[in-house]
Amino acid sequence: MTTDLTILYEHPAWFVPLFAALDRRGVRYEALHLSDHRFDPADPKPPSPVVLSRVAMSSFLREADHAIFYAEALFAHWSACGARVINGAEVIAVDRSKARQLSLIAGLGLGIPRTRIVHRAADLPAAAREIGFPLIVKANIGGSGAGIVRYQSADELAQSIADKTTPESVDRVLLVQEYIPARDGIVTRIETLDGKFLYAIDIESPADSFDLCPADACEIGRGPGAIGMTRADPAPKLIDAAERIARAARLDVGGIEVMIDDRDGTAKFYDVNALSNFVAKPLDVLGWDPHEQLVDYLEAAIAAKRT
Structure with missing residues (x-):
């Protein structure tokens, strides 16, 4: 192994800020594009002690030969060979199934849409x-x-x-x-890292648009002002619920989406997203860059594998 960290990614533009943060910190990493990847199931050596999954469930929209199921098998193999896989096979299994997500959330006693x-x-x-x-x-x-x-x-x-x-x-x-009428047309995305609250944003979208991706690349083609994003301060009970969901899903890093049902004021959790590209223009929206906290987490994982 010549690197400390391997990043498996699918979208060529989404992770430029992450790579830049790793470069600034001097982390030895290799970024592997999933479209060009193959593996030997008899090879017992993972590419590095720590692996980070940046697999997008929306990859099927960009490639008919998407790598969603391939990545799940790959990460299971590398984990069995001793690598610490962040958002690995168990997380992909939940991330790729909204049915499983809702079952998990309801099993925690939290509200979901019928x-x-x-x-x-x-x-x-x-x-x-x-x-x-x-x-x-x-x-x-x-x-x-x-x-x-x-x-x-x-x-x-x-x-x-x-x-x-x-x-x-x-x-x-x-x-x-x-169909849940979201109060004020707002969905709140609560980002977590290591099962703990990282930040939250309120996302406001016009009409019945269901595309609420907050990352920079997701803005392409929408036109200015398609969605509004502001820093949010969720109620403690919502933060606690999101942390419980993240831990139950074994989510290392990712977002939990919730809306307030305008009919009765109840919180309805409906989505677990293991691909946190983080919010577009984080310094403008949050006042700080969450990629730095993610790199802290990765460096700690690398150090733990060395001991």
Whole structure:
């Protein structure tokens, strides 16, 4: 091993700030692009003592030959060979399944949108009758708002099924979920590191846009002012809940998304995202750069592997 840290990534632009922070700190790392990667399952040597996953669940939008399931197998192998894999195979298994995320969150006694899980478009109407309209149909593996459609009525859903325009998920699993009117149109994303609160932002999006990715690269093509992002100070009970979710999901670094149901004021947690690109223009929004804390965490992981 010639490096202390290996970073597996998919998107070529999202991690420039992370690489810059590592360079400033003099961390010996190698960045490997997943599209060009292969591994030998009989090779017992991981590439470095510490591995960081930067696998985006939205990668299927950019490449038909995405690496979501490949990365899960790769990280399981490297972990078995002794590497400390940050956001490894167990985390990907949760990150790639909104159904598993909701089960985990509900199991902690926290609020989630009323949901039914199906694996065939033909089963959507029966699930919809249990949920009621308006509702959304959501792909189990999504990202950047992909695979989410709102339906106002049973007739509209039936027509979509007949036209074969309902969402599709790369794993064939779909969620039928009540439409939650978010208070003030705001979703709060609570970022965690090592199971602890790092920062939070309120994300405000016009109309029914479901693409609320806060990173710089996600802004491309939207036009100015498409979404609003401000620093948030969530109530302690929301922070505590997000930390509990992160620990239960074994999430090393990642965001938990929650909205306040405008109908009754209850918190509804609905998404666990293990790919924290962090907020665009963090110095403007937060007043500090969370990449520095992430590098602290990585350096501590490297030091622990040396002892």
